[in-house]
Amino acid sequence: MTAPAAKSRPRVVVVGGGFAGLNAVKALKRSPVDVILIDRRNFHLFQPLLYQVATGGLSPANIAAPLRWIFSRQQNCEVMLAEVVGFDLDLKRVHTTQGDVPYDYLIVAAGSRHSYFGRDDWAQFAPGLKTIEDATDIRRRVYSAFEQAETESDPAVRRALLNFAIVGGGPTGVELAGALAEIARHSLKHDFRQIDPAEASITLVEAGNRVLGSFPEDLSKKALATLHNLGVHVRTGTMVTAIDQNGIEMKSTLGAEHWPTKTVLWAAGVKASPLGKALASACTAAIDRAGRLIVEKDFSLAGRPDVFVLGDMSSYSHQGGKPLPGVAQPAIQEGRFVAKLITARLRGKQDPTFHYKDLGNLATIGRSAAVADIKGVHFSGFLAWWLWLLVHLMHIANFRNRLLVLTQWAWNYCTHDRSARLITGDVPSDDDLAALQNLAIPTKPAITPAPTK
């Protein structure tokens, strides 16, 4: 916008304002650099609580913090709202929809999307959960299913409307299943007159032989028992072979099976942002099957010591052999590490070494239940659930949101209420309405609801 100015300090360009990018920028606060943070959204999203937006417990803004607000007082950081479309690593430029941005150091942390393992046609029937829009879409589908069941006269269709399937038994799948069970059994208890929401049936399908496969086995068993208590049908060792508007096909050693349902949620697989491919094609870096870039010990790309790839987009196997998991903790630590590395280089100091500190693993399963694995100590139930609440509350980026989330959790806990259960985004326009009026015939036969109970 302004004329190219005399370049005073090295510029670090950070692509993506998730956990990795956010923490890299923060940690560069006192470094002798200018930082440009590029994101296509104007907010940082606290993804671990996204499932609570999808199930109507929290509002989108409660788990999002405007990036400009976060960095308003960090004078060496400039936020740019733009879509990155490619890289020129030789000329050291990032191509964006707002023009080219030159860099001295580049940090790419654009996260992941859900992956349908080559079956992208399933996306329309089985939405995944990565963005605010995904969450409000799932919220709409879940609550609309109960609404449609209330007025549906065909018992088979009504049954399918009250059946829910979740594909993927990782933390997100387990959390969604627990929340759906809560909704059906408690939140909607007194709300309907023709259906009993408690008749809803929730199936969790997992291809592996246990849920929460990244947790120790005893905690998987605890989680399974909790899910059973909540009335969730868990199918481990079961592959989904087809999904359409009428339900899902599953296959296990017991044979094939069809589960009629109108609502399928996808929590099964992720793949790196398409920017991974764009980066790989701009250099010689290798990508793995999930589209993640294989990075060096300092998270740089092979032969590109000034380009770093972090978080869900990178595959880092230099510690313990297994790649670091795609969750918040590694991303946060990676962001901070690379900031430290860049600062050390600029100050002529020795490169630091990355050591991943595994702070533990937490997953919640509905109300008052969770499993925790903290440095080898396993626990579950109410205590784990309190720990889960505390850790998540502490990590929300913004004090205001911490307050709002706490208020709503306390309220939801005491009342079973989920008042953020708005069905939004699919309202017919007045034009649609006019068209319907011109038809002037009911689209379904007349109904006469029974007298209220």
Added chain:
Amino acid sequence: MTAPAAKSRPRVVVVGGGFAGLNAVKALKRSPVDVILIDRRNFHLFQPLLYQVATGGLSPANIAAPLRWIFSRQQNCEVMLAEVVGFDLDLKRVHTTQGDVPYDYLIVAAGSRHSYFGRDDWAQFAPGLKTIEDATDIRRRVYSAFEQAETESDPAVRRALLNFAIVGGGPTGVELAGALAEIARHSLKHDFRQIDPAEASITLVEAGNRVLGSFPEDLSKKALATLHNLGVHVRTGTMVTAIDQNGIEMKSTLGAEHWPTKTVLWAAGVKASPLGKALASACTAAIDRAGRLIVEKDFSLAGRPDVFVLGDMSSYSHQGGKPLPGVAQPAIQEGRFVAKLITARLRGKQDPTFHYKDLGNLATIGRSAAVADIKGVHFSGFLAWWLWLLVHLMHIANFRNRLLVLTQWAWNYCTHDRSARLITGDVPSDDDLAALQNLAIPTKPAITPAPTK
């Protein structure tokens, strides 16, 4: 859905869960009737605070309460999520997308939409504020304008991006103008590096000769002075003659003028729901220019004593000559009155008479300022603002939301923050992204942002 049951009690069908419908259903709680409340949304919306969602101060769910939740314990009420498409007043049936619903008494209170006075082509450039989706759309436009200004290199375009126009000087227009001024001067103060948000220019255009035309003249003057202090340009006696993507054309006694702006908000006119026309065509009732049905002294339609039209859809001139204003108070009182009337008739008692109690008029203008006209007592400034806060807080349908709104108001007041300022709903999909990558050329010339201030 269930087989037609023996009809036990007269059925009241209420169309619309706004202030009128909601209060009618509530007041029918102890009446010997079955109530079916039909709405196309699953929530009641507290419209007086919708402008705060549009300006990023509150989240949508904070001002919405699920209808089923509101009536979960009212055993004689059934909520039906459906779109009403027409009426057969002779057969006493409501046509809906979910089938026909027979009634004994019908209450229609489907509210209003914004009206462009025959210039519907303006809608795309100047969104109105009636629904949650309108509010998040306006929020996206307002905050995107600042974002685009930040990276815009053409000074004229940047100027137009920082210009905002609000058409209509009623309470909504004044509230929007005040909130926009707040955003530009305070909320975004430290957020940008290339632009100064305080350079934003806000113009409020009103065709009448004063703002807040429904208030006493001295309060209009107070409001005008407050708007001036906030830096809002107020153009009274000015007609808008054209709106397009480059700005608005205005005409006053001083001549014609073009105001270049990329963001126009419409707060000028409303018209009744298209269901008004559908009702009128089903009987012989007259409608006025705004599409409102002329109703009898008891809010029934001429010759249809069992059909009542309430709130923004009706024109009631039997008290004081002027039709009752299209705000919450008359709607609430009308709903309660008609419930009482139906109950009286069923119990063989004499019809009650409607007396509108004017509880006063309130409007807020930005931070710490408001005007109030309470039974002829006029006041303004801080005291009126406190009254405004109190009255609105008290009327929110749900204790949880009261708590959340209060928390956020307190926070926003102390920090000038507006953290619900998410830009949502316009994210390019991965397919779009892939297309952009295939182009592999920047869509704008390279930019080199200046070093940060």
